[in-house]
Amino acid sequence: MRRERWRLIATAAFVAILLSPAIRPGDGVPLSSYPMYASPRSGEVEFVVAHGLTASGEAVPLRITVVAGTSDPLIAETWLRGEVIAGRSVALCQTVAERIEAPEIIEVEVRSERHDVVAQVQGRSSLLEAETVARCPVGVEPT
Amino acid sequence: MSGQRPSKQVEPSKQVGPSEWIDGMAQWLSTPAPAERLGLLRIAISGFVTIYLAATAAEFSRLATTPKAAFDPVGLARLLNEPLSSELVWVGFALLLGLGALATVGWRYRIVGPLFGLGVLAWTSYHSSWGQLLHFEHLFTLHLLVLGFAPAADAVAVDARRTPAPTDNVRYGWPVRLLAIATVTTYFLSGLAKLRHTGVAWFDPDTLRNHIAYSASRIDLVGGPTPPLARIVVDRSWLLAPMAAAGLAVELGAPLALAWRRFRNWWLGSAILFHLGTAATMLVFFGYRGLGVGLLPLLPVERAKVAWETRRA
Structure with missing residues (x-):
């Protein structure tokens, strides 16, 4: 059970890292908020x-x-x-x-x-x- | 009491609280998987990236000759003070192809795997360091980094030829879960970005219409083929709001594909349609996902191998 919990914590950290671009400014490689086509565009x-x-x-x-x-x-x-x-x-x-x-x-x-x-x-x-x-x-x- | 049916005993309802949910998640992450599943994912993902690198050799050529003034480093490329010389770009190209081939066949994978993952991270950082982030390269970079540090050559690999087939184990299952989590998270982030930057205006037909028209015009003016469905969709505004909603549903609904098998299958089909749609209307095609490779971690891929071998037998 202890290993399962450690695995869960490590996975949570992995997910937090993947999601971090959504709450910090800027975009990067390979972590990104994928903002392409997210903002409205003029005609x-x-x-x-x-x-x-x-x-x-x-x-x-x-x-x-x-x-x-x-x-x-x-x-x-x-x-x-x-x-x-x-x-x-x-x-x-x-x-x-x-x-x-x-x-x-x-x-x-x-x-x-x-x-x-x-x-x-x-x-x-x-x-x-x-x-x-x-x-x-x-x-x-x-x- | 004769003639009467025994009263049904009712168990106290079992409430699922945070503790049970956490335990369930921990068990899901710790589910054993066959080494073959991780090995086949290694072959598919490493193979795809190796072929992609070879097919985009022109990009290496372009960056080897692009003026230094355009260099705007991101990611690992920030370690560089100036662009690489053309000789180093080509050495890097050859190294990546070699590492990719070795990773695909699973030779000396404990060394080759991490090197290939880090090498691709270095290349995709450099490739995106010229004024435009190339988001279509992000997911396979993440996947290769997970695979590179996982025991992904314990089966269906040169390394595994002389060893007995390993039994199902969580050391194979957990990396597969991480790959799947990376896949669905990238879709979710994309949908989240649309809500953050556009909000309910995303469902306004003009929003998607302008995106499609911009992509099609860009291609036309810069010099390329016209997306086959761009004009058809732009001329029919009643299509746009449902298309926008469907696309957003695919993106935001991605994490649910990890929870229910039936929904997973629907979601996978919808995701493929989504990518075909963006290709047909905007000539925007994230090949790694649209061709299904990036979606394979959500599937028990070893069953396809078993089915193939059964059919051959």
């Missing part, structure tokens, strides 16, 4: 996007692996936004430009865009506001 969201530009100025969509070097949209979005917030928009643009292989794309443009996300999903016009944060040529050595 208007700002995204950082990158696309290629042809010689005629036509915008060409880029694959996620070209833009962010990953196929995970969450990682890609976080990285793009983080680079712009940290003031590394030009470096971000040059990193994307280095991955461009399509010959018709001569420039990369990085933009901060605010979208009505519901309209975006429904196929309607969604762009509310846009600002170019960086433009850089393709095929030029980064400074």
Whole structure:
């Protein structure tokens, strides 16, 4: 019986550790309060996007692996936004430009865009506001 | 008295107080289990993580070349003053794959098990140290840490080839309980977070609609495939409140799956549907749980092996 009680105490401590992120600030690894999608979200969201530009100025969509070097949209979005917030928009643009292989794309443009996300999903016009944060040529050595 | 049925003796009603409840919990935690159950969980969980690491080699490549300025250490990565060199990242990758393979087959597990668990903790900490916590890696990290310090290679393991099959024992049962507790607790925390941060507004159709629309838009704008059911759900607001309630019920109801077997089976099916739903509407898929691996600790997995062997015989 004594071992059973010790096992119960150890398990209670294990559960307390797992639940601790719910009562202390911050989030971590591997203990977390799993706050993703827990907070309400506005229907208007700002995204950082990158696309290629042809010689005629036509915008060409880029694959996620070209833009962010990953196929995970969450990682890609976080990285793009983080680079712009940290003031590394030009470096971000040059990193994307280095991955461009399509010959018709001569420039990369990085933009901060605010979208009505519901309209975006429904196929309607969604762009509310846009600002170019960086433009850089393709095929030029980064400074 | 002839012709009369003897009066039924009524026992005094037995009240279940805190002491009885604690004793019941202690007995539940101390229930013996076959070594095979823990061994099969070792194979499934270590095998999954090893394959996952190999399949996400591109992430190692990406982090080996990501600019240092983006490094924002969390977890064990806080021990680092700066990001690892690309050479060290690849050495770590090779080590993890090797340890994972050895842990899966159960070779020298007393050493390999803890090393693999701690190695995965180090990697997932490093992986989440670039501005975004990757919550889908947390549960298997916790599971590997429990498994790594448990006698998980006493059966169905290279280590166990020359030893007689051990009898059922609490030393195998308790770690399985801990794995199951970790699983249901992570679901419960997720549901709790929604109540804390959103409250009753969680049941407002616009709440889930905006989450689904945000995820779908993010993928579309960053450059990826559109979630197949995103538009269908967003166009039908009457679906959203029931979906929100069902998802919250799965999360908050998870601990009850430890208490009743029938509810457990319902909950497991609901959890799988939940993950398929988030994949179809938001392209958010926690593969470790959605493919069922993270849910296996709630099941007597050795019975599947017995059934398979019986069928083959």
